[in-house]
Amino acid sequence: xxxxxxxxxxxxGPAGYTAAIYAxxxxxxxxxxxxxxxxxxxxxxTDVENFPGYPKGIMGPEMMEDFRNQAARFGTEIHTGVMxxxxxxxxxxxxxxxxxxxxxxxxxxxxxxxASAKWLGLDSEKRLMNKGVSACAVCDGFFFRGQExxxxxxxxxxxxxxxxxxxxxxxxxLFVRRDELRASKIMQERIEKAENVEVHWNTEIEEILGDExxxxxxxxxxKTKENSELSLGAVFIAIGHKPNTDIFKEWLPxxxxxxxxxxxxxxxxTKIPGVFVSGDAADKVYRQAITAAGTGCMAALDAERYLxxxxxI
Ligand SMILES: Cc1cc2nc3c(=O)[nH]c(=O)nc-3n(C[C@H](O)[C@H](O)[C@H](O)COP(=O)(O)OP(=O)(O)OC[C@H]3O[C@@H](n4cnc5c(N)ncnc54)[C@H](O)[C@@H]3O)c2cc1C
Numbered sequence: 001x002x003x004x005x006x007x008x009x010x011x012x013g014p015a016g017y018t019a020a021i022y023a024x025x026x027x028x029x030x031x032x033x034x035x036x037x038x039x040x041x042x043x044x045x046t047d048v049e050n051f052p053g054y055p056k057g058i059m060g061p062e063m064m065e066d067f068r069n070q071a072a073r074f075g076t077e078i079h080t081g082v083m084x085x086x087x088x089x090x091x092x093x094x095x096x097x098x099x100x101x102x103x104x105x106x107x108x109x110x111x112x113x114x115a116s117a118k119w120l121g122l123d124s125e126k127r128l129m130n131k132g133v134s135a136c137a138v139c140d141g142f143f144f145r146g147q148e149x150x151x152x153x154x155x156x157x158x159x160x161x162x163x164x165x166x167x168x169x170x171x172x173x174l175f176v177r178r179d180e181l182r183a184s185k186i187m188q189e190r191i192e193k194a195e196n197v198e199v200h201w202n203t204e205i206e207e208i209l210g211d212e213x214x215x216x217x218x219x220x221x222x223k224t225k226e227n228s229e230l231s232l233g234a235v236f237i238a239i240g241h242k243p244n245t246d247i248f249k250e251w252l253p254x255x256x257x258x259x260x261x262x263x264x265x266x267x268x269x270t271k272i273p274g275v276f277v278s279g280d281a282a283d284k285v286y287r288q289a290i291t292a293a294g295t296g297c298m299a300a301l302d303a304e305r306y307l308x309x310x311x312x313i
Pocket of ligand 1: 044084112136244287292
């Protein structure tokens, strides 16, 4: 017989571990599957300076180790490196299967599977990751204040990142693959008005330059095939995120990009009783560790109330 748990948490970023801290302290005996990226997105970053409680900043992996230890301290059962491959939310008891085929039954489920930033796929991008290459201006823009920087992308996120950086940096280059922005009209107008944002149309990065840190980019104009080089201190990739929600799509509504949609705004509730969402998997707007942790807390509290109403705890 598969084991039945009170609270299954899927994911181990700030949302999943925060849900686990709350759930374990409320006697919900949570069982958490970390997936293939134990610790989530912050494991690939260096300094985190905007999470309250760390006045001197902290390295992303160290912070996530703190999260994990805090969740484990109150008894969360943590399955490291294991993915949940399939779920079935059709019955009153929810079912999930690990990649190894283990079946889990759960009275409540907290989804905290996060999202993954899309990258250009260049070797130089990988090499200079966290050394001037970033996918988050709000997170890392501060490190490059006073420097000339760049943003890659043509949608709303790219426009927002460019505008955010334009308040910290003397000059922002926006590299757009096409000859127009996909961003909304209002964002396009703001970009046009920003005096220190220069849009480079039909422009792609061929290589990010630098050894210890980004020093510039080699560009190609995809119409004229002309190459050029620019000196700058950082490259912010803003070509989109992919929420890790494929396994839930059969059961829960998503928007066109795949972000899960909460059933009652201001809560973590989905249309399926006992299934709650948190973190970046349901957040295309803020995408921060603190907001992920906040919604992880909400999901655990919503799950606790649900379990109490059902007479399970
Ligand atoms: C390079 C970088 C730097 C950043 N810097 C900052 C910063 O300085 N400050 C800040 O506030 N934010 C920062 N962010 C954003 C922040 O990392 C995210 O907002 C936050 O991690 C989202 O947390 P989450 O818990 O929703 O999901 P994630 O951190 O994305 O974690 C998702 C978790 O779900 C697991 N998972 C996925 N699918 C499955 C599955 N099927 N089964 C089991 N587990 C699964 C993964 O293994 C992972 O553990 C940064 C992001 C990046 C990429």
